[in-house]
Amino acid sequence: MKSFDYLRPETLEEALAALSDPDTAVLGGGTNLLDLMKLGVALPDRLVDLTRLPGLDRIETLPDGSWRIGAMVRNADLARDPGFAAAFPMVAEALLSGASAQLRNAATLGGNLMQATRCAWFQDPQARCNRRAPGSGCDALEGANRGHAVLGWTPACIAVHPSDFCVPLAALDAQVEVAGPAGIRHVPLETFHLLPGEEAHRVTALEPGEIVLALRLPAAAAAFAGHARYLKLRERTSFAFALLSAAAALRVEDGRIAEARLALGGVAARPWRCHAAEVLLESAPAAPDSFARAAAAALETAAPSGANGYKIVLAERILARALAAAAAGTPAEMPALPGSLMDDSDRETAHA
Amino acid sequence: MPDDIAPTRHQRLGSNAGDPHSRLDGIAKITGAARYAADNAPAGLLWAVIAGAPVARGRVARLDTAAALAHPGVTHVITPENRPALHKDPDLRAALFDWKLDLLQDDRIRYAGAPMALVLAETAEAAAEGARLLAPEIEADPARIGFGDGLAFAAETVGIGAPPATAVGDVEAGFAAAAQVTEVEIETPPQYHNAMEPHAIVAQWQGERLVIDTPNQAIVMSRPSFAAYFGIPPENVHIRSPYLGGGFGSKAILNPAQILACLAARETGRPVKLVLSRAQMYGPTGHRGATRQSLRLGVDAAGRLTALSHHAVSATSSFDDFLEPAANAALNTYACPAISVSHSGSRWDIGTPGPMRAPGEATGSAALECAMDEAAHAAGLDPLDFRLRNYAETDPATGRAYSSKALRECYALGAERFGWKTRPMQPGQMRDARGRLLGWGMGTSLFPAPMFQAEARATLRADGSAVVETAASDMGQGAWTALAQIAAEGLGLDLAQVEFRSGDSELPDAGVAGGSGHTATAGSALYSAGRDVIAQLTALATADPASPLHGAGNRAVVAADGWLRIEGEDHRRESYAAILARAGRDALTGRGKGARDPAHAEARAMFSHGAVFAEVAVDPALLQIRVTRLTGAFAAGRIINPKLAESQLLGGMIWGLGFALQEEALHDRRSGRLLNADLAGYHVPVNADLAEIEALTVHEEDRFVNPLGVKGVGELGITGTAGAIANAVWHATGRRVRRFPIHPEDLA
Incomplete structure (x- = not known):
């Protein structure tokens, strides 16, 4: 595979400085990026590994009652955090319905937000894909597209976002805390991922050089628990x-x-x-x-x-x-098959 | 049906066969000590990566070999322009098990992923990047993939050299006499083996000797195939294949990676390692070809088949001829006076298909069992009742008696365990506590019980222990264990006293680990080698006046636990070690062969059988399908190791589940490239898919298949299961889905 440099910054400043180079990719758990690199879809000159940045692995409540979850918190850790799971049970359920135990142990919150569509043509560097190669076209339009979009699509792109985690987050008015050269800003998760227009290659609200630092859930979101x-x-x-x-x-x-x-x-x-x-x-x-x-x-x-x-x-x-x-009512315990239509575990409710 | 349906205990041969031993190689495998082909790293190794074609049809106009060679670490780029000569034309099939291979013979592209070049480098990463830097310029032609775009052709053979059509009786008269005729069309998609261990080879030359580490299902048999490409005698090829991480047929046939690695090793004078990526296993290493099957079933007023026709269009590549023999499933399963089966081909721009776990039987039985279900319903009969009315007492294709057939017992046991008798006739009648639709379906399992040729050697050592040798293949099915059990049995020794050497072409030929015939074939050779040793030992003892067995004459001498004794006179006994010591022998070697008695082969039809019962739950609004129960009951002759046999049968049934609901290779229409060439996109079942699954075996003695009475269990479980699940989906929803796998939207 293509050779690349690997950087592991110790501070946010170092990380942001490293990101000023355009052919840089940000590494969290690597559960999507490394696949894309092996496929030849992502060909970065360097990787900036954020997993050692201090403080990004914290799950905390802020004085105003809102929750702040660092970008490098692992999916499994977040889903199994008792306080978080009690406040936001459908987020925990979504997390546990995704991927496999091994992947959830590695995957990070930031990486989940930044993961790419699994559209087969996006993942094939030889295919026409406006999302990956602007202006090349969209092979999915004429292909095996039974899994593709029914809302918010244009002929430029009919891909869907693959995340489970982001679905309840969008419902609960989560905010994405973004750090960049201009400082910190917050973007509603609901609009963090961009819909295609005439073009499709810009997929998130991140500006060049920006990274996801944390996710915030407002105190009011816990009222739905x-x-x-x-x-x-x-x-x-x-x-x-x-x-x-x-x-x-x-x-x-x-x-x-x-x-x-x-x-x-x-x-x-x-x-x-x-x-x-x-x-x-x-x-x-x-x-x-x-x-x-x-x-x-x-x-x-x-x-x-x-x-x-x-x-x-x-x-x-x-x-x-x-x-x-x-x-x-929310089940008293996490279903044995989280999110599954085929779950048969007991339906005693927690808070009803 | 018999009243007593409890599973019968299997008759044990003696102290070893019949025991549910855990795998002898299990600890080595789970601790990583077992050395698979790709684990080998001889000094001076070069890494090879295949650059695969990005389209399914066309030609390679240009490759940037300079860019690849300029990448640090890249040492060689082999393309059709500089590919060293091979001793054999890769487009020539010289033997039955030869497939035409893409070995850089020219710039044509015949399928996506076909080799365009081989890049060699000092590291795996450099070789991979070198392959990427070749940046091919392609003159592409439209891919012809799918039954609509494929080129129809008449079949000359199907499977491995089998006739494409067979007819018994007067089919038209049979249909004319029928009270009802059921017509069904079923499609099955391309499916891929997806062995856990990728295809891999480490090749090195020692002068004119070729030493290769590669997973191989036919270790000695494949030596000539390798040798032919390099103009060396077969005995100059040394294949080491102690472990395979799954083969399922794909490692029985040579693939391009193997020959290219050997060629590169010869050309560079260095050992070469080539490991295919998961994606590269979708193309050059075989697959189960797609089928489009048409069945007609004539049934009389008594619910008996009057005529059965089964035609399969089987997809193959544009340049080779392996056709999935799907329609042959109709030949041996149900009694019918008139049966016609036939095949034709459809040429697609894909890699050539090959044998994949139950080749023909899996696809054919899926379609046949669905058609039987429809015919039963049309006749107003319970599906099991219908099958029993059409129970074949003799082989419908040949009229021969079966060597053994305990299918009736399988039906009875499976139905009882499953609770089949309360099944409502009409679909859509059952719901679970959550309101999901429930459906029950069944299918008959059938797989031939072949035997091939094998040889084995057994050597009794001075201390009374033994070493037994044959070049068998452990694909994960448990050959290291089951074959050692048989060998110990033949020698009258405890398993711990037997050292089993296998997986190496320097050992006696064990034949192919395929056709579910490995235990029967290699096992028979090992058993008879052991018996040969015992016969020699007995001769030594009974001829020696100093032995307690002296003069035993015709009285039976029994070998057990390392002792010979005279039956009924237990005090007259002597240990193997003592007999050897007194005879002044430090070892005694016996040889054995495994092959079927030709007289029995001529006179009898030989099959394993089974019955699979499935329950599915379907969400009535969201249409998600889940198999909630699978019960299989199987009759496969003597079971050597019940634990391993159960694992094999469960594995087959789980494969059947994947066949019914998940497995499907998808191609891009324009380029022909695979769209889901990885395990995220190509679904196979996960543990959570298996709510309740059970594989039972019924007692079956077979005096004809081989002296051991062993049939096979490797492929049996997949047959019957896919159809049973599809029938259960119908019974839940009232929808007949005629294309596998069944998706939620098919029920909308």
Whole structure:
């Protein structure tokens, strides 16, 4: 493979200085980047390993009640952090529904946010892909695209974002803390990943030289802990990306929905926040009719990008299912098969 | 059905065979001490990487060999322009097991991933980067992949030299006499072996001798194939293959990487190591070719088959002819007076397919069992009842008696364990506690019980221990253990007293580890070598007046636990060591052969059988499918090691699950490149997919297959399972999906 330099900065300043070089890639757990390098999709001249930067492995609550999670926190550590999992159970469930135990032990929060689409043509350096090679075209349009986007796509790109983790984060108004030459700024996770327009090669809100430093979850997001679920449709019971997924969180007061938070995974180039559906649910009874109406609204603008029209129907159904599951209450214990439609563990609820 | 359905205990041969020994090589494998081919690193090693073609059809116009050679560490770039001559034309098939190979003979591209060049370097990384720097300029032609784009052709042979069509009885008359005719079309996709261990070779020349470390399923048999490319006698090829991390057929056939590495080693005068990447295992190393199968089943008013026709279009490469013999599944499974099977080919721009675990039987039984299910339903019959009405008492293809066939017992045991009798006839009738649709389906498993040719040597040593030798292949199936058990049995020694040497071409030929016939073949040779030793030892003892066995004459001498004794006179006994010592012998060597008695082979049909019952749960709204229960009951002759046999059967059933719901290679339409040439994209089952799975064996004695009564279990489990799961999906949902694997959207 291509030779590259490997840098392991000790301070954030050193890291940012190293990133000023354009052909530099940032290394976290390496569970996606190293694959892309082996495939010849990523060909950096140097890698900047952030895993030794001080302080980025912390999970902490701030004085205002919000949570701050460092970019180098491993997926497994975050999912198994008792305080975090209690406050944000659907985030923990999403994390545990993803990949395999080995990958979760290695993968980092920052790396999860920055991971690339698994679109087969993006991962093939010889293929036409506007996301990887601007202006080259999109081979996915004419290919085996049953897993591709039904929302927010353009003919330039029909890829979907692969993350499970980011789906509940988008629903819960998470903010991405970004560090760069100009200092620190915050970007809503919901818009951190960019949708394609006429072009598709810019995939996140990061400017050149910027890195993800941490993730913030507002204190208000923990108010949904009693009614929050992540559900994932996939063709293998574990170790498979979502064909579709949904995160649903409710605040229920006297049988009525006070507030709802909803997002879909596997439908677009970003985790898809469903604002219109959330509005419809406010003050509605926590009942199947409300869920069906909201789910239909969420998919109103959906359109197939290929042989994936079935995903629109199923996305509606998985949203309604996730809402019903959330209304029933967060399980007292993490399901044996987190996020799985095939889980049979007990349904005692924690906070209902 | 018999009342007693409890699994019968297997009759043990003696102290060794029949024991559920754990693998003798298990600790070496889990501690990393077992040395696989790619673990070898002789001094002076060069690393080789194949630069594979980026399109499926066309020609290589230019390669930037200068750029590759300029990369630090790169030593050689071999392309069609400078490739040293080979002694044999790679496009010539000289023997039955020869495949045409892409060995840089010209600039044509015949499939994606075909070698365009070989880059040699001092490190693996430099070789890989050198290959990337070749930056090929390609003149590409459109890829012809898929039954729509492939070129149809008439088949000359299917499988390994088998006839493409067979007919028994008057099929048209059979259909005319039928009360109902069921017609079914089923498609199966290209599937890849995906052995855990990638194909690898370390090749070095010692003068005119070629020494290679490479995983190989036919260690001695493949020597001539290697030798032919280099114009050396087969005995000059030394193959070491102590362990294979899975083979499944793909390591029984030479692949281009092996010959190119040997060529590079000869050219450079240095040892060369070549390890394929996972992605490179999708192309030049064989796969299970796609099939499109059409079946017609005529059934009379009594629910008996009157005619059965099975035609398969099998995909192969543009330049070679291996065709998945899928339709032959109809020949031996169900009683029917008129059967017609036939095959034709479809040429695609892909690597040539080859044998992959149950080649033909897996694809063919998947289609046949689905068709049987449809016919049963059309006839208003329970699927098991329908199969029993069509139970073949003799082989439908030949009329021969079976050497043994305990399929009825398999049906009974499996159905009882599964609880089949409460199955509702109509689909969509069952739900689990969570409201998921449940469905039950079944399938018949069938696999031939072949034997090949093998030889073995057994040497009794002065201390009464023994060494036994044959060049068998342990692919992970447990040959190191099961064969040693048989060898110990033949010698009348405890397993611990037997040193088993295997996996090396300097040892006697054990034949091929394929066709589920390795235990039967190599085991028979080992057993008879042991018996030869015992016969010689008995002769020594009974002829010696000083021996307690002297003059035993015709009275039976029994060999057990390192002693010879006279049956019924237990005090008349002597240890092996004592007999040798008195005879002044420091060793005694016996030889044995394993091969089928030709008279039995002529007179009997020989198959392993089984019945698989599947339960699936389907989410009624989201259409996710999960196999919640799999019960298999199998009859495969004598079981040498129940633990290993169960693992083999479970592994086959799990493969069947992957076949039904997951496995599928996808190609880019334009370039023909694989879209999912890795284990993230090409799904095989994970542990969480297996909710409840059970493999049972029923007692079966077979006096004809071989003296040991051993059939085979390696490929049996996959047959029957894929169809059983598809039938269960129908029973849950009412949807007949006629293309494997079954996806959620197929149920929408």
